[in-house]
Amino acid sequence: MTTKQKILKEALTLFSEKGYHAVYVGDIAAAVGMKAPSLYKHYKSKKDIFNAILVEMEENYKKQTAELRMNGNDAGEDVSVFAAVSEDTLVQMGMKLFQFFLHDDYASKFRKMLTMEQFHDHDLSHLYSKQYIDDPLSYEASIFTFLLAGGVFKNVKPDIMALHFYAPIYMLLTVCDRQPEREMEALQLIEEHIKQFNFIYRKDAENEACIDTWTKS
């Protein structure tokens, strides 16, 4: 890891804990193991460090979503082929989403930093919404579009179904960001959330049987 990278890493850690304005150039230098003036051989200003973090994290994000989209679409097609998805699969899908977002070191710190800096300019607002709201919703909606085609769920709007699936996960994620001690509670809630989600959205046996009865009479 180059010195430039190490500076970004330590700066991100500090920014995610205290916010941009509460971190001083000397703090970053100390975390890297040098004095403040040395930083200026690598970055021309404090703001420059912040911008470099944005650029680096946006590259990471693009790589990860590219991977996820490949896996995701495969998964989507799989369940479409099977024309069914078990409750357990849904639970695993939600839990994995939550755990990755929460525990990936860079993702987690970057999200906390963006949470604190999101109101400072239009680009940061847009970036936050894209990464934590719009892209996940769009990803989930594409999955549910596949699942709905399978016919095991009620005929509803996939984008609203995605909202119902993702919003509780997002909300509990923000809870754990500020209160990490509530992770177990959050995981328990997510499991119950997805089981109930599955229960209310799935065409149930009685209903199917009922339609069969009608069809035959």
Next chain:
Amino acid sequence: MTTKQKILKEALTLFSEKGYHAVYVGDIAAAVGMKAPSLYKHYKSKKDIFNAILVEMEENYKKQTAELRMNGNDAGEDVSVFAAVSEDTLVQMGMKLFQFFLHDDYASKFRKMLTMEQFHDHDLSHLYSKQYIDDPLSYEASIFTFLLAGGVFKNVKPDIMALHFYAPIYMLLTVCDRQPEREMEALQLIEEHIKQFNFIYRKDAENEACIDTWTKS
């Protein structure tokens, strides 16, 4: 409005726009229409102003939730008496919750300020979770407990039902906090969310008819 109150009001506005550390005592003074040193006749430090905002907003919050709890419980009992609640009532409930949270001037600014400062200490973390997550969830859960007793909804856990109802509203609220231009889009989504929420949770006509058929045969 006393000078002390005016200082708090302007400080809250500035803190909610730029965050505590990015606002200087001189900025607050200028907003009030005085010079920085004059502020120190009313508050002994910048931090003291911040703390006074917390105290004042917590008092407001207690009053408002006390009112809401009274109205809320009345509403809850009403629907329980009628043993039914229309889709429209649910939509109105969600829309009102959203619009109040979003447009109440003090509530809105305070939420943005807390969003930026929530990681700075344990008390602020707790306060944010209480006001924007735990209390609203608990309030909605008590309403759904009433509604479930009415028998028009499927037999599910009211706290998870509250999560499904509130989480999308909360998430869209944070979107509008950072991108106010998306309010119409958010309102549209909330309406669709609640209609679909009503559709999937309500014991539907076919299902009822089906059970009738079975009961008779």
Next chain:
DNA sequence: GTCTATAAGAAGATAGAC
């Protein structure tokens, strides 16, 4: 209670030796 003047120190950034 508000002001001008100013102290006291913090924080970002640069100069120049090594």
Next chain:
DNA sequence: GTCTATCTTCTTATAGAC
């Protein structure tokens, strides 16, 4: 590339006149 020394500006806060 890193350091010490230093500059400049900003920021909180106080002193004391009015």
